[in-house]
Amino acid sequence: MSVKKEPSGRRSVQVEVEVPGTPEQVWQAIATGPGISSWFMPCQVDGRVGGSIACDFGSGMVSGAKITVWEPPHRLVAEDSTWLQGGPPVATEWIVEARGGGKCVVRVVHSLYASTDQWDDQIESTETGWPSFFHVLRYYLQHHAGERSATAHAVAFTTGTPEEAWNRLAGALGLADARAGQRLRVQPPGTAALAGSIEQLERSPQGVGLRAWLAEPAPGAALIGAYNCMGMLMVSLQLYYYGERAEAAARDQARWQEWLGATFPAPQPA
Incomplete structure (x- = not known):
């Protein structure tokens, strides 16, 4: 999937995965510090509008995003001004949708506003970056949800x-x-x-x-x-x-x- 480009200048990439669990269980895994740390990177979350999400990627690389939308257990948006050095802020939207059979779809949308394609490759790379972590997320929810x-x-x-x-x-x-x-x-x-x-x-x-x-x-x-x-x-x-x-x-x-x-x-x- 290529970067979606809109007349407004918004450019976005979307990735999704189906996982087991209720929206509340999935929300705990994708919107809390202990939950995110169990399948992605060590992370701290101040869960509220105006709060923050900070993930530690190692070697001193720590991302910091400000939460602009907080609607548990279905949707959050956080904006990161440090992701693209010298580039526009990147908004990341997380959506949890209930499906039948005790499953949910987790959808992640990365977006920015730009008049050129200078940053397209970097947001497009998330399409290949997220799936490995999503496999761990699914495994965690399937076999170890709620465990230490x-x-x-x-x-x-x-x-x-x-x-x-x-x-x-x-x-x-x-x-x-x-x-x-x-x-x-x-x-x-x-x-x-x-x-x-x-x-x-x-x-x-x-x-x-x-x-x-x-x-x-x-x-x-x-x-x-x-x-x-x-x-x-x-x-x-x-x-x-x-x-x-x-x-x-x-x-x-x-x-x-x-x-x-x-x-x-x-x-x-x-």
Whole structure:
């Protein structure tokens, strides 16, 4: 789907996913700090008009959006003036619609106003960015809704292409021949082993990513990949843990970050 362009200058991109749960259950997952943190990024939400949504993407990258519409459990809009460096504010609208069979559709619309297509690529990239996280959202709501959760995120930046970065990352983790359906077991030095099953290995215009469901060190999900992100090449491991063992499993975050930083040393200025 391309960017929708309107005569008013509004440009928008829409992504949606069907998930299990009531509107109230889904709202808790997409509009509260603990809920968003359980499937996306560590996040804090001040849920009210005039409040804010702040998500921590690691390496000092924290987004900040002001809530302009707050209509639980069906709709919120937040405007971020920092997303596009030197660009217009981006409004993000979240809509929850009830469907039959105990399911809901979650729809996300990113929009901005501009007279040129200068920013189209950046908002259009959300079409390939959201689906991986939406798989985790669906998994969380299906199997772990309401449970305690904790996350471990590690991020590094490198040079080259996403495919080159993925090959390096996969080789270091013993995932060079990874494919859907395989058992997963990886254990960098100093970390607890990740064990589970590989759900998908996917290539997109933005990069390469692997999604797995975890059994150890706690039930959960893993997103591992290399992507072009806002003009940078980012390598990331995003581990989501649920249940009684979640907090203990997430204590490895610093070790994962140390390992990833050693595997991908920061590029040196020319």
